[in-house]
Amino acid sequence: MKLPRTFYRQPTEEVAQQLLGKFLIHRHGATTLTGRIVETEAYLGPHDLACHASKGRTKRTEVMFGPAGHAYVYFIYGFYNMLNLVTEAKDFPAAVLIRAVEPVRGIERMKQNRKSDLLHNLASGPGKLCQAFAIDRSLNGADVCAKVLYLEDRGEPLPRFAATPRIGVDYAGKWKDKPLRFVVRDSKFVSKR
DNA sequence: CAAGAGATCATCT
């Protein structure tokens, strides 16, 4: 079943954890790309110095201020897109970064998109994932309770997971060490470290 | 195997 908007309206940490073992689906033209989520990070809101929205409401962070259940896709380092899901109430800017999935369907297409044949190298990182799933800024603001990009609960119980500090946020002061990254234990498909 | 540099651009100061 497709995850409803109420799912995304919950506290961000809760959403990040509950997303593990759920399925990300992108209907891209004639191809359906599917992956099982194995790694996420929570960005808690304006007080979280690692969250883009801590810098205020800008053109870029606008989507995070909107209602839950929409995609926040941004471009970074001149190369990569990052996929986030907006959480919590309207006007409260928080989101969950999808960092890695286990490829399930559309694998041949992912291999082409990534120019790699290694299954564990297709979507094991936020930039790789977006490349494999053909996700770019044209999907920024997209409703993930609609038909193109959405998530599904396929009845799998919540996998065992670990919490670690988030990656690449050394600038975030006391927030950089908070255990807000969640990874499925024993998955081969998480990003390194 | 670990460490470091380079790639490249939208966004904000």
Add this chain to the structure above:
DNA sequence: GATGATCTCTTGA
């Protein structure tokens, strides 16, 4: 004009 919620390749031991 500086700087990233990254990735890949090269280097050197």
